[in-house]
Amino acid sequence: MSSTRLQGRVxxxxxxxxxIGAAYARALAAAGASVCVxxxxxxxAVVKDIRAAGGAAIAVHCDVTRAxxxxxxVAATLAAFGQLDILVNNAGLxxxxxxxxxxxxDSEEWDKVMAVNVRGVFExxxxxxxAMKARGYGKVINIASGTVFKGSPMLLHYVTSKxxxxxxxxxxxxxxxxxxxxxxxxAPGLVMSEGVQANPDWQGAIASNNIASRAIQRxxxxxxxxxxxxxxxxxxxxxxxxxxxxxxxxxxxx
Numbered sequence: 001m002s003s004t005r006l007q008g009r010v011x012x013x014x015x016x017x018x019x020i021g022a023a024y025a026r027a028l029a030a031a032g033a034s035v036c037v038x039x040x041x042x043x044x045a046v047v048k049d050i051r052a053a054g055g056a057a058i059a060v061h062c063d064v065t066r067a068x069x070x071x072x073x074v075a076a077t078l079a080a081f082g083q084l085d086i087l088v089n090n091a092g093l094x095x096x097x098x099x100x101x102x103x104x105x106d107s108e109e110w111d112k113v114m115a116v117n118v119r120g121v122f123e124x125x126x127x128x129x130x131a132m133k134a135r136g137y138g139k140v141i142n143i144a145s146g147t148v149f150k151g152s153p154m155l156l157h158y159v160t161s162k163x164x165x166x167x168x169x170x171x172x173x174x175x176x177x178x179x180x181x182x183x184x185x186x187a188p189g190l191v192m193s194e195g196v197q198a199n200p201d202w203q204g205a206i207a208s209n210n211i212a213s214r215a216i217q218r219x220x221x222x223x224x225x226x227x228x229x230x231x232x233x234x235x236x237x238x239x240x241x242x243x244x245x246x247x248x249x250x251x252x253x254x
Contacts, residue, residue: 005234007032010081012073014064014124015091017041019193020143023222024088024229029055031230033086036077038062056081064091064120070127077131084131086139086233089121089165094145094158095195099206102156110157117161121168125183129176138181141232142169146189146248162187166244173242182241184232189248191220215250224249 011028015021017039025037025046034056037043043059050057058080062073077084093116121142132138145162152159166185173183190196190210211217228247231237246252 003031005031005230006086009033009085009233010036010077010083011086011088011233012036012038012077012084012124012128013088013090014038014062014073014120016046016088017043018046019095019195020188020191020222020225021088021090022046023226024090025057026050026053027226027230028086028088028233029053029057031234033233034081036060036073036080038073039091062091062124064089064124065115067123067127070123073124074127074131083135084128085135085137087124087128087132087141088229088233089124089140089142091120091124092117092143092161095193095199097155097158097199099154099201101154105157113157113161114164117158118164118168121165125172129179129181132176132181133179136180138176138179139233139237140169140172140176140181140183141229142183142185144169144185144187144244146187146246146252148187149246149252149254169244170242177241182232182237184237184240184242185244186225186228186232187244187246187248187252188225189214189220189246189251191222191225193222210251211249213251214248215253218249220247220249 011033013025016025016037029050038060047057047059063069144165147159169185
Protein backbone atom coordinates (compact mmCIF):
# COMPACT_ATOMS: atom_id res chain seq x y z
CA MET A 1 0.00 0.00 0.00
CA SER A 2 1.09 3.59 -0.63
CA SER A 3 0.68 5.05 2.85
CA THR A 4 0.29 4.32 6.56
CA ARG A 5 -1.67 7.50 7.27
CA LEU A 6 -4.70 5.46 8.39
CA GLN A 7 -2.88 2.35 9.58
CA GLY A 8 -4.90 0.53 12.22
CA ARG A 9 -8.14 2.30 11.28
CA VAL A 10 -11.30 0.64 9.99
CA UNK A 11 -13.66 2.35 7.58
CA UNK A 12 -17.07 1.80 6.04
CA UNK A 13 -17.91 3.43 2.71
CA UNK A 14 -21.51 3.21 1.52
CA UNK A 15 -22.38 3.40 -2.15
CA UNK A 16 -18.88 2.14 -2.89
CA UNK A 17 -19.44 -0.35 -5.73
CA UNK A 18 -18.58 2.22 -8.39
CA UNK A 19 -17.84 5.86 -9.13
CA ILE A 20 -16.74 8.25 -6.40
CA GLY A 21 -17.57 5.75 -3.64
CA ALA A 22 -15.21 3.19 -5.14
CA ALA A 23 -12.50 5.87 -5.35
CA TYR A 24 -13.06 6.66 -1.67
CA ALA A 25 -12.79 2.99 -0.68
CA ARG A 26 -9.60 2.48 -2.66
CA ALA A 27 -8.04 5.66 -1.26
CA LEU A 28 -8.80 4.74 2.34
CA ALA A 29 -7.30 1.29 1.79
CA ALA A 30 -4.23 2.79 0.10
CA ALA A 31 -3.77 4.96 3.20
CA GLY A 32 -3.69 1.84 5.39
CA ALA A 33 -7.31 1.45 6.55
CA SER A 34 -9.25 -1.80 6.47
CA VAL A 35 -12.41 -1.10 4.49
CA CYS A 36 -15.96 -2.38 4.39
CA VAL A 37 -17.14 -1.71 0.84
CA UNK A 38 -20.94 -1.46 1.07
CA UNK A 39 -23.61 -1.04 -1.59
CA UNK A 40 -26.84 -2.50 -2.93
CA UNK A 41 -24.75 -3.37 -6.01
CA UNK A 42 -22.00 -5.98 -6.25
CA UNK A 43 -18.84 -4.69 -4.55
CA UNK A 44 -16.60 -7.67 -5.32
CA ALA A 45 -14.59 -5.90 -8.04
CA VAL A 46 -13.61 -3.05 -5.71
CA VAL A 47 -12.69 -5.47 -2.92
CA LYS A 48 -10.63 -7.51 -5.37
CA ASP A 49 -8.72 -4.37 -6.44
CA ILE A 50 -8.00 -3.41 -2.83
CA ARG A 51 -6.79 -6.89 -1.90
CA ALA A 52 -4.67 -7.11 -5.05
CA ALA A 53 -2.92 -3.92 -3.96
CA GLY A 54 -2.19 -5.44 -0.55
CA GLY A 55 -5.08 -3.96 1.40
CA ALA A 56 -7.81 -5.44 3.58
CA ALA A 57 -11.45 -5.20 2.53
CA ILE A 58 -14.79 -6.94 2.70
CA ALA A 59 -17.90 -6.53 0.57
CA VAL A 60 -21.27 -6.07 2.29
CA HIS A 61 -24.69 -5.73 0.69
CA CYS A 62 -26.42 -2.80 2.38
CA ASP A 63 -29.65 -0.94 1.72
CA VAL A 64 -29.00 2.29 3.62
CA THR A 65 -32.71 3.06 3.86
CA ARG A 66 -33.27 0.02 6.11
CA ALA A 67 -32.18 0.23 9.74
CA UNK A 68 -31.63 -3.54 9.99
CA UNK A 69 -29.43 -3.52 6.89
CA UNK A 70 -27.32 -0.67 8.30
CA UNK A 71 -26.93 -2.55 11.59
CA UNK A 72 -25.91 -5.71 9.73
CA UNK A 73 -23.29 -3.73 7.80
CA VAL A 74 -21.73 -2.46 11.03
CA ALA A 75 -21.90 -5.94 12.60
CA ALA A 76 -20.12 -7.46 9.59
CA THR A 77 -17.40 -4.80 9.83
CA LEU A 78 -16.86 -5.45 13.53
CA ALA A 79 -16.81 -9.20 12.95
CA ALA A 80 -14.17 -8.84 10.24
CA PHE A 81 -11.96 -6.11 11.73
CA GLY A 82 -12.91 -5.74 15.40
CA GLN A 83 -13.58 -2.00 15.41
CA LEU A 84 -15.00 0.92 13.44
CA ASP A 85 -13.31 4.31 13.18
CA ILE A 86 -14.51 5.93 9.96
CA LEU A 87 -17.92 6.07 8.29
CA VAL A 88 -18.26 7.63 4.84
CA ASN A 89 -21.94 8.18 4.08
CA ASN A 90 -21.60 8.32 0.33
CA ALA A 91 -24.61 6.33 -0.89
CA GLY A 92 -27.01 8.61 -2.70
CA LEU A 93 -29.19 9.16 -5.74
CA UNK A 94 -27.86 11.70 -8.25
CA UNK A 95 -26.32 10.46 -11.47
CA UNK A 96 -29.50 8.70 -12.63
CA UNK A 97 -31.79 11.68 -11.96
CA UNK A 98 -33.18 13.66 -14.88
CA UNK A 99 -33.09 17.44 -14.75
CA UNK A 100 -36.65 18.73 -14.45
CA UNK A 101 -38.66 21.59 -13.00
CA UNK A 102 -39.93 20.99 -9.48
CA UNK A 103 -43.52 20.85 -10.74
CA UNK A 104 -42.55 17.80 -12.81
CA UNK A 105 -41.04 15.85 -9.89
CA ASP A 106 -43.61 13.34 -8.70
CA SER A 107 -44.05 12.45 -5.05
CA GLU A 108 -42.68 8.94 -5.47
CA GLU A 109 -39.40 10.22 -6.91
CA TRP A 110 -39.18 12.88 -4.18
CA ASP A 111 -39.64 10.26 -1.45
CA LYS A 112 -37.08 7.91 -3.00
CA VAL A 113 -34.40 10.62 -3.12
CA MET A 114 -35.12 11.63 0.47
CA ALA A 115 -35.07 8.03 1.67
CA VAL A 116 -31.64 7.29 0.23
CA ASN A 117 -29.92 10.67 0.55
CA VAL A 118 -31.23 11.74 3.95
CA ARG A 119 -32.60 8.79 5.86
CA GLY A 120 -29.70 6.66 4.65
CA VAL A 121 -27.22 8.98 6.37
CA PHE A 122 -29.33 8.89 9.53
CA GLU A 123 -29.65 5.09 9.58
CA UNK A 124 -25.96 4.42 8.94
CA UNK A 125 -24.71 6.97 11.44
CA UNK A 126 -27.13 5.68 14.05
CA UNK A 127 -25.91 2.12 13.43
CA UNK A 128 -22.23 3.12 13.61
CA UNK A 129 -22.37 5.44 16.62
CA UNK A 130 -22.25 2.79 19.35
CA ALA A 131 -19.07 1.17 17.99
CA MET A 132 -17.36 4.58 17.74
CA LYS A 133 -18.52 5.60 21.21
CA ALA A 134 -17.05 2.40 22.62
CA ARG A 135 -13.63 3.49 21.35
CA GLY A 136 -14.11 7.14 22.27
CA TYR A 137 -13.14 8.07 18.74
CA GLY A 138 -14.67 8.25 15.30
CA LYS A 139 -14.91 10.12 12.02
CA VAL A 140 -18.22 10.47 10.21
CA ILE A 141 -17.86 12.00 6.76
CA ASN A 142 -21.15 12.84 5.08
CA ILE A 143 -21.21 13.55 1.36
CA ALA A 144 -23.33 16.55 0.38
CA SER A 145 -23.03 18.73 -2.73
CA GLY A 146 -21.92 22.18 -3.81
CA THR A 147 -25.43 22.65 -5.25
CA VAL A 148 -26.63 23.42 -1.72
CA PHE A 149 -24.71 26.71 -1.80
CA LYS A 150 -25.73 27.58 -5.36
CA GLY A 151 -29.44 26.85 -5.08
CA SER A 152 -29.10 24.92 -8.32
CA PRO A 153 -32.40 24.63 -10.24
CA MET A 154 -33.97 21.60 -11.92
CA LEU A 155 -32.99 19.21 -9.12
CA LEU A 156 -35.06 20.42 -6.19
CA HIS A 157 -35.31 17.03 -4.49
CA TYR A 158 -31.59 16.35 -4.75
CA VAL A 159 -30.47 19.81 -3.63
CA THR A 160 -32.96 19.77 -0.76
CA SER A 161 -31.72 16.35 0.35
CA LYS A 162 -28.11 17.52 0.40
CA UNK A 163 -29.07 20.65 2.32
CA UNK A 164 -30.59 18.32 4.89
CA UNK A 165 -27.31 16.38 5.06
CA UNK A 166 -25.41 19.60 5.86
CA UNK A 167 -27.89 20.45 8.63
CA UNK A 168 -27.86 16.90 9.99
CA UNK A 169 -24.07 16.88 10.11
CA UNK A 170 -24.00 20.04 12.21
CA UNK A 171 -26.51 18.61 14.68
CA UNK A 172 -24.66 15.30 14.87
CA UNK A 173 -21.37 17.10 15.49
CA UNK A 174 -22.93 18.72 18.57
CA UNK A 175 -24.47 15.49 19.82
CA UNK A 176 -21.41 13.30 19.30
CA UNK A 177 -18.55 15.66 20.14
CA UNK A 178 -18.39 14.60 23.78
CA UNK A 179 -17.94 10.99 22.61
CA UNK A 180 -14.85 11.86 20.57
CA UNK A 181 -16.72 11.52 17.27
CA UNK A 182 -16.14 14.18 14.62
CA UNK A 183 -18.82 14.75 11.97
CA UNK A 184 -17.96 16.71 8.85
CA UNK A 185 -19.30 17.13 5.34
CA UNK A 186 -17.53 16.88 2.01
CA ALA A 187 -19.45 18.69 -0.72
CA PRO A 188 -18.27 17.85 -4.25
CA GLY A 189 -19.10 19.83 -7.32
CA LEU A 190 -20.10 18.08 -10.53
CA VAL A 191 -17.76 15.08 -10.79
CA MET A 192 -17.43 13.13 -14.03
CA SER A 193 -18.00 9.69 -12.55
CA GLU A 194 -19.19 6.82 -14.71
CA GLY A 195 -22.80 7.48 -13.78
CA VAL A 196 -22.65 11.19 -14.60
CA GLN A 197 -20.95 10.48 -17.92
CA ALA A 198 -23.75 8.05 -18.78
CA ASN A 199 -26.49 10.63 -18.11
CA PRO A 200 -27.11 12.81 -21.21
CA ASP A 201 -28.51 15.61 -19.04
CA TRP A 202 -24.98 16.28 -17.76
CA GLN A 203 -23.30 16.57 -21.14
CA GLY A 204 -22.81 19.51 -23.49
CA ALA A 205 -23.65 23.02 -22.33
CA ILE A 206 -24.61 21.98 -18.79
CA ALA A 207 -21.18 20.52 -18.12
CA SER A 208 -19.38 23.33 -19.96
CA ASN A 209 -21.18 26.03 -18.00
CA ASN A 210 -20.38 24.26 -14.75
CA ILE A 211 -16.69 24.14 -15.62
CA ALA A 212 -16.76 27.81 -16.67
CA SER A 213 -18.02 28.77 -13.18
CA ARG A 214 -14.86 27.37 -11.56
CA ALA A 215 -11.66 29.13 -10.70
CA ILE A 216 -9.87 25.94 -11.81
CA GLN A 217 -11.58 25.38 -15.14
CA ARG A 218 -11.48 21.68 -15.85
CA UNK A 219 -13.59 18.60 -15.28
CA UNK A 220 -13.58 17.14 -11.78
CA UNK A 221 -12.63 13.48 -11.44
CA UNK A 222 -13.37 11.12 -8.52
CA UNK A 223 -9.68 11.24 -7.59
CA UNK A 224 -9.99 15.00 -6.97
CA UNK A 225 -12.15 14.26 -3.92
CA UNK A 226 -9.88 11.83 -2.10
CA UNK A 227 -7.34 14.28 -0.65
CA UNK A 228 -10.06 16.06 1.31
CA UNK A 229 -11.63 12.76 2.28
CA UNK A 230 -8.34 11.47 3.69
CA UNK A 231 -7.81 14.71 5.62
CA UNK A 232 -11.25 14.39 7.23
CA UNK A 233 -10.66 10.69 7.97
CA UNK A 234 -7.22 11.17 9.52
CA UNK A 235 -5.92 12.48 12.84
CA UNK A 236 -4.95 15.69 11.03
CA UNK A 237 -8.56 16.86 11.36
CA UNK A 238 -9.14 15.75 14.97
CA UNK A 239 -10.03 19.30 16.03
CA UNK A 240 -12.39 19.84 13.09
CA UNK A 241 -16.09 19.03 13.38
CA UNK A 242 -19.40 20.35 12.08
CA UNK A 243 -17.73 21.79 8.97
CA UNK A 244 -18.43 21.66 5.25
CA UNK A 245 -15.57 21.48 2.75
CA UNK A 246 -16.60 22.20 -0.82
CA UNK A 247 -14.37 20.53 -3.40
CA UNK A 248 -15.36 21.91 -6.80
CA UNK A 249 -12.42 23.83 -8.23
CA UNK A 250 -13.63 27.12 -6.80
CA UNK A 251 -17.15 27.33 -8.23
CA UNK A 252 -18.54 27.81 -4.72
CA UNK A 253 -16.56 29.98 -2.34
CA UNK A 254 -17.84 30.37 1.21
